[in-house]
Amino acid sequence: MAFLKRELHRQVSGPEITHEDRCSLVFDTDSKSLYVLREVAHLETGLGGSVEYQTATMDIADYLTQGGQTAGHRELWRLLRALFNEDGDNSDSECGILLRRTSSQPSADEPRT
Template identity: 30%
Template sequence: MTQLRRQLHQTSPSSDSNSQDHWFLVFDTDRCLLHVEHVWENVEARRGGALYQGSVRLELGEFLKQSGNDPVKRELERVLTGVFEEQLSA
């Protein structure tokens, strides 16, 4: 299975939070599916440095209907607009 991935956005750990999030636009070339993948990890210092991580894949429409994730949605919109840029300038 071939997947083309483009990072849309990431957050970095800060002094307030040990969590890190990454969002990707993913095209599965075998199944011809396009989706957004959210990958996260969080280190819980209070629990001896336990690492919690996971991921979720969302179809584009489902992702865009969710509230929040504004920087990710703006970047996704920019990427998708770029695909149709030629039509927009005509």
């Protein structure tokens, strides 16, 4: 099982009570699924300290529509814009070629109907 991960956001507070909240974009190469993984760790360093660790997965759309605009949201939007080349210059991208073909006349190697 292989996972490709890209950290979107990490927030750490401490030192006596350490709290870490991290969100990552994950692609599971076996199941071919893309999702956001949220990991939360809470560590109390005092005598008899405790450790709590929770993980949750969520759909990308669910992550983007949850409350607030965090640094993680902004990073995911940046990645999505880069993926779909929203800069307006998609002349060299495969995606841009495909989009132009589906919205214009068939190319020479496509049958005309």
